[in-house]
Amino acid sequence: MKYMRKNSFVVCLVISAILLTSSFAMPVLAAENTGIETNSVTRSVPGYYKCTGSDVNIRSGPGTQYTIVGTLNYGTKVYVYSISNGWAKISLGGIYRYVSADYLREL
Numbered sequence: 001m002k003y004m005r006k007n008s009f010v011v012c013l014v015i016s017a018i019l020l021t022s023s024f025a026m027p028v029l030a031a032e033n034t035g036i037e038t039n040s041v042t043r044s045v046p047g048y049y050k051c052t053g054s055d056v057n058i059r060s061g062p063g064t065q066y067t068i069v070g071t072l073n074y075g076t077k078v079y080v081y082s083i084s085n086g087w088a089k090i091s092l093g094g095i096y097r098y099v100s101a102d103y104l105r106e107l
Contacts, residue, residue, distance in 0.1 A: 051076040053103035062087035062098045
């Protein structure tokens with residue numbers, strides 16, 4: 001019973017934090033053509049992009065709920081087919097995979 005109360009408390013805290021931070025979200029405008037969506041505005045794709053993060057997760061689908069199938073290292077060049085809802089569609093071993101577009105910069 002103690003375990004369930006603790007889990008419920010943690011879940012409530014996480015949900016509260018998400019709701020609180022999302023209510024203060026401000027629109028961000030890109031200063032340059034990055035090839036990334038900014039508040040549902042899609043920049044130029046397809047094309048080659050460079051990874052700007054280290055150990056960026058490559059996922060089987062467009063979202064954090066999908067399985068991690070690999071990682072991109074800083075500076076890795078990838079071809080992006082499309083970007084939708086913040087997720088860039090790339091090809092890995094002939095299979096479409098997805099990376100957060102936040103960690104990509106157009107070359």
